[in-house]
Amino acid sequence: MTPFSLPRPALAELENKARWLALLMLAIGLHVFEASLPSFGPWFKPGLANLVTLLALAMMGPRAAISLSIARIVVGSFFIGTLFTPTFIIAMAGGLSATVVMIAAWRWFPGLSLVGISLLGALAHMLAQFVSVETLFIQQSALYYALPPLLILSCISGWINGALAEYISGRLAHEET
Amino acid sequence: MPSLACHSLPRQTMLDALKGRWADRLLLLIILLSIASSWFIIQANIAAGPAMAEIYHDDTLLATYPLPQPGEPSITLQLEGELGLSDIVIDEHGARIASSPCTSQRCVLSGSHKHAGDIIACVPNKILITLRGSSETRFDAIVE
Secondary structure: OOOOOOOOOOHHHHHHHHHHHHHHHHHHHHHHHHHHOOOOOOOOOOOHHHHHHHHHHHHHOHHHHHHHHHHHHHHHHHHHOOOOOHHHHHHHHHHHHHHHHHHHHHHHOOOOOHHHHHHHHHHHHHHHHHHHHHHHOOOOHHHHHHHHHHHHHHHHHHHHHHHHHHHHHHHHHHHHO | OHHHHOOOOOOOOHHHHHHOOHHHHHHHHHHHHHHHHHHHHHHHHHOOOEOEEEEEEOOEEEEEEEOOOOOOOOEEEEEEOOOOEEEEEEEOOEEEEEEOOOOOOHHHHOOOEOOOOOEEEEOOOOEEEEEEOEHHHHHHHHHO
C-alpha cells in the first residue's frame, strides 16, 4: 500500500490531453518554421500554424482550438523573440480572430467543409492584422489600399490549407476506425 | 471520434479535398467577387494623377513627393520615428526604406514600390509610405 495515491484520470481524458499537446508541439514547430522562411512579403505567411488550429477544431472541438492557438502564439513568439512586441500583438489578433471565425463557420455553416472554414479563417486573419495595425500603430486608412491583393493571396493559402486539413483529418479518422 | 465523421469521408484523396464542396466553391466565388470589386473601387480612387509618395508618421502626413522620372535626381530624407531615424529613398524605381532602427527590418526587406496602392509600413517605428497615381501619367502629360 502506498502512503498516498493521486486519483488516476480516465484514459480517454489522458489521450485527449496527449493529442492536444502533440498538436501544440506541431503548431509551435510550424510557427517557428514559418518565421524562418524567406519572406513572401511583410504581410504574408502561408499559415501552416493555423492549419493545426483547424485540425484541433475538427478533431477536438472549439475549446481545444482556442486554447491551442493562444498557447501556440505565446510559446512560438517566445522562441522567435517577438513576445510582447508589435509583431506578437498583430499575430495574436490575427490568430484569435481566425480561430473565432473558423469556430463560428464550423458551428453555423454545416454545408462547408474544412476548405471553406479555412478560407474564412485566412481572410479573418488578414483583416484582423490590418485592423489591429490601423487602430494600434499607424492610424491611416491608406493602409487598406494594400488589402485586396493580399486578400486574394489569403484565399489561395486558405483554400490549400483547408484541403490539407481535410485530407489529414480524413486520413486520421480512417486510421483510427 | 464523432466530430470527424461529419466533416470528412475516409479515403479521400488530396485532389478531392482540393476541389472542396459546392458550398465552399460558392463561398469562394462570392469572396473573390467582393475582393475584385473593392480592388477596382480603390484603384479608381487612387490611380488617377501623377505618381506620388505620401509619407506618414503615426497619424500625420509629413510630406508628399512626386516619384522622379529616370534621369531625375533621387530624393533622400531622414525621419524621426518612435525608435529612431529611418532613411527613405525615393528614386525612379519607387520609394523604399533604406535603413530602419527596427529589429525585424521587414520594411527594408520589402524593397522599392511604385504602383498605386502599394504601401511600405514600418510598424515598430510607426512610419508609413503610400503610393498613389500612376508613373505612366506623367509621360502622357509630356507627350500631349
